[in-house]
Amino acid sequence: MDLNLNHVAGMLGLLVVLIFTAETTHANTMYSLIQSGNTYQCTDVLESGDEASFHAENCRVRNFTAFDPQGKSLWLRIDFDGEAIPKAIEAPFAVYVFAKASSQVYLNGELIGSNGHPSALAENEVIGKMDVGFYLPTRLLKPGKNQLLIHFSSHHGYLDLHRSIHFVGLATYGKPSDFIQQNSQLALVLLGALLLGGLYFSILSFNPLQRRTSALLALMAFIAAAQLFAEASRGILSYAYPTHDLRLVAITSFAFTFGSLILGFIAHKFVRSNPWHWFYGGVISTIIAISLVPGFDGKTTLAIFVPSLVATIIVGIRAIQTKEFRLLGYFSVFLAFLITVLLTLGYFHELILYVIITLLLCYLFIQQARDYTKEQEQRRAEEKQVAKLEFKLAQANQQQSPEFITLHSANTVDKVSTDDINYCQASGDYAELFLGDNRQKLFSGTLKKLEGELPNTFLRVHRSYLVNLDKVASLRSEGGSGCLILLDGSRVPVSRRLLPEVRTAMA
Structure with missing residues (x-):
């Protein structure tokens, strides 16, 4: 397979079509509780998430960007107004937690879901998913103040990331992947x-x-x-x-x-x-x-x-x-x-x-296709020049010291000068040699075998014909194929496939 601009242009065109025909999911509305509510962080809180525990000495108002459960167990409390939820978010609702941590989520004191099992001890933690959504029963959501409690722990990570909690918020119930990418x-x-x-x-x-x-x-x-x-x-x-x-x-x-x-x-x-x-x-x-x-x-x-x-x-x-x-x-x-x-x-x-x-x-x-196409054109031009030089050299050698081929018959062996041969024609398992003065000889071998024994002045112009280019007078093109007119008036057909090569050889 060769590299060319048509191949690459086709690939690029296919890419453009696919991009413009691909169905992309429309952005889904999410309500971030991180930005809309008051956040509190505690290290030791009762497993029930008792509200009194969030007023102990080990609890404080915390900017969410500084909240980091990596290597520890932490509780997060977010107070938010139920009436502030955008109208675009329709029931059924879900609480989404995108975090590098196991988690348990409570709303207004009631557990609504677990992602693994968070724990203060690494050996007791059950590893959870990175991105989860918890179905939120509508009855738990109040029109006014609501309290969301989340227990996080992250003991099994490999790295200490700068930010391990990416999102906590509300949206219509669905797959977390609908909101991530x-x-x-x-x-x-x-x-x-x-x-x-x-x-x-x-x-x-x-x-x-x-x-x-x-x-x-x-x-x-x-x-x-x-x-x-x-x-x-x-x-x-x-x-x-x-x-x-x-x-x-x-x-x-x-x-x-x-x-x-x-x-x-x-x-x-x-x-x-x-x-x-x-x-x-x-x-x-x-x-x-x-x-x-x-x-x-x-x-x-x-x-x-x-x-x-x-x-x-x-x-x-x-x-x-x-x-x-x-x-x-x-x-x-x-x-x-x-x-x-x-x-x-x-x-x-x-x-x-x-x-x-x-x-x-x-x-x-x-660019690579263009460069390669240019290199191929240059290489073909060089090959044509080499072929012309080889032909001129073979032509000069033939004129100075003609080569001979040996023809075997039943009782005789003939030597024929290649300079005397006008053209050769395949005839079954043999090849006929057409010489000057309307003479003919028979070569006991295929045309392909004969081609290997003849000098470079002979060119295959048809699957059944070899021509001595020194004997050619002109080339005529007729209906896509061609015909060589020899010096003695003989006509030799040229196949459509080999016509460009013959033109090049005669140039």
């Missing part, structure tokens, strides 16, 4: 496009002429697909809360690998001397930047931003050195990519990241 269908479309691109370039990598470049593009597509799946897995899979740490590590690792591959691709393509110096320098700079940033969102951003910045510098330097117009396209695309990252820092890790990555890869796919 609401463009999951579009994410699956992008995932399919990336996997398709990776598979396509994996097949192309078997071509020795483009093995390294195609392999790099395939790896980039597969790694981007793996990162997208890790990102979307929260909305697809209902995983236990410790898995969230592993997911964050996976996303950052895939981002680092993708960024490194982008840098390696650009360095290999545009750096003529010591490309590995740029690659190692960019990778080391990325590792340093990642280690200095505390949050995983920042780490993931830098894992892609830093190597892309180095790649942009490489393209810019190369453009200045060579003044090639096509490099301005690479430079502009990478610069736009960097600017987009900076402008979307607040929501860079949403679906927009993967839309940008997919578009960037599509651009690289198209």
